[in-house]
Amino acid sequence: MKILAFSDWRFQDIEQFIDYLERLKEKPDVIVYAGDGLKRFNNVPYMAVPKILRDQYREELIKIQEPFGKFDKKIIEDIIRHNDIEYKMDVNKFEKIASFSHYGLLVVAGNNDPYYRKKAITGEKVVDIHDNSVIIDDYAIIGIEGIEGIEGSSSKIGLLQYTEKEIIDHLNTKVEQVGDRQLIIISHSPPFKILDFSIMYSQDYIGSHALRDFIEKNSDKVRVVISGHSHLQGGKFKKYKNTYVVNCASHDMPGDPGRIAIVDISDDNVDIGWKTLYELSTVHRVGPKTYQKLIEHGILNVKQLAALRPSNKLYQKFSDIHQNTLNLIINYANAIDSEKIIIKKGIKSALNNLEGKNIYFFDAEYNSETTSSGPYGMFVLGWMDSKGNVQQKFLDNTKDEKEMLNEFCQWLEKENPILIAYRSTIADAPHLQNCLTRLKLPFQQIEYYFFDLYQDVLYTQSLQKQKYFLPLGKPCGLKEVSELLGYQKPDLEISDGILAPIKYEEFLNSRNEKLKEKIKTDLLEYNRDDLKRTKFIYDQLKELE
DSSP states (O other): OEEEEEBOOSSSOHHHHHHHHHTOSSOOSEEEEOSSOGGGTSOOOGGGSOHHHHHHHHHHHHHHHHHHOTTOHHHHHHHHHHTTOOOOOSSOHHHHHHTTSSSEEEEOOOTTSOGGGGGGOOSTTEEETTTOOEEETTEEEEEEOSEEOOTTOOOSOOSSEEOHHHHHHHHHHHHHHHOSOEEEEEESSOBTTSSOEEOSSSSEEOSBHHHHHHHHHHTTTEEEEEEOSOGGGTTEEEEETTEEEEEOBOOOSTTOOEEEEEEEEOSSOEEEEEEEEOOGGGSTTOOHHHHHHHHHTTOOSHHHHHTOOTTSTGGGGOTTSOHHHHHHHHHHHHHHHHTSOEEOTTSOOGGGGGTTSOEEEEEEEEOTTTTTTOSOOEEEEEEEETTOOEEEEEOSSGGGHHHHHHHHHHHHHHHOOEEEESSTTTTHHHHHHHHHHHTTOSOOOGGGGEEEHIIIIIOOSOTTTOOEEOSOOTTOOHHHHHHHTTOOOOOOSOOSTTHHHHHHHHHHHOOOHHHHHHHHHHHHHHHHHHHHHHHHHHHHHHHHO
16 A cells, blocks of 8 residues: 655645646555644635634625725735635645545644634545544554643643543544554654654653554554654654554745655555655755745746756846856756756866875764853764774763863874764864863864865855755755665664754663663664764765766
8 A cells, every 4th residue: 555645734835745746657545644734725614614713704804805905816815824814715625635546635633723624624535534434455544633632731732632531542442443454543643752752842752642552552453653743753754563653744834845755555564755845945055035036036946946047038037146056056956856966077076085085974962052051062972984983982971071072182183084074064063162162172173174075065055066966955964865865764762963962861860770771872873873874975975976
């Protein structure tokens, strides 16, 4: 069974998603939307809207129509959308999306969808999978809308919440209805402590205890859980016991790219891939001013930008954008649109300057808020030689940070290496220097040891130096680039750099020696994986040459 899944599309371009579906050579069996932003896809029948909102709608519409007139639909529509007032759509986008699948579009409401908006989940082949179940061959697909709230508590944010008991009862009822089949669960909320870490309102795990408990007891039956809600964990999957948990959430700021999970389920395997739909503002080097100029000249999407050529009349209109910048962003757009790496054969890569040098790959874990102020900054240092041999230092006691960094500086003076890192110019190097300065260690200008794969090779900001253009939009991080080039993502307990300092604080505060040892192992594994990714990018780029 092939499933396409997406979630939390508050700002992403739905028409771009529909265009992607139209161009697919083969229809998926099922498309899944895991909640939030239902109002962007379909109307709610007028009488299903609560009376107080209907009254507000009438009042606001009168205010808008009086100055602009009844028939200026474009202006009225724009004002209504910017003021979060209902506007009648001409097309049921849920139904349109469903038409590109064999069995239909399965939808759950999210925590920010008022209950009445469930009425928007309607149309041919459109299923509210919380209220209904779908059986396809030996699989039963069931759903859980909203999030798990705590009765009497305001700690969980959302309009649609259920108690832990209500979710458990709902799941048990659904299992009774579908019989003894393999389960696919569509849940807006991930299971507790599985791809659910969030920093939007506070640093916390925001998943469902009830769903986690259900998987614990039924992992032999639950093949896949598809979820959203935690935007930070979107674009990731994790195997827990026998169950694959997929978080397909997208971030919720204007211009953020749209993530799509591609889930292939067979009798003996679950294969998970990803597709990212980039908007114009995510093209590298397209800042707010450039974006506005592109829009003013009628360039509204990546495909249109990629089509620009010096021979086009439209190209000549962009004299207000520096030619270096314009040609860079056109090349970036071409790579994204073609989904291929573009290599400029006549340009020499900065990697060639490293031939015969004493190179090491470097990565550090640190708390970016305390590298200058203390009480500590760096807690893991790692470096790898060209043969893959790794050395690491871990800060077991924060009082030993000066000693740890002093030993590292002595190694630098002895080896005089070039430290190849990713985004070291704005990350590892300045924060390492902050720590050295704070601890009064006589080691200045640490940045001269670094070679930054991001700034020196992949995103040089110069057309004369830019050999490679990757089919990626911003932010073009270490993980995105390494996986684009073919790096096989491991199943690690710590999945991103934001979580690392939080886990280290947990290490410092714990009195459980077994837990401390596990956290230390997890942090070292995470650091080692970043070293492997950095070396992998270097090796792959050298092969491309």
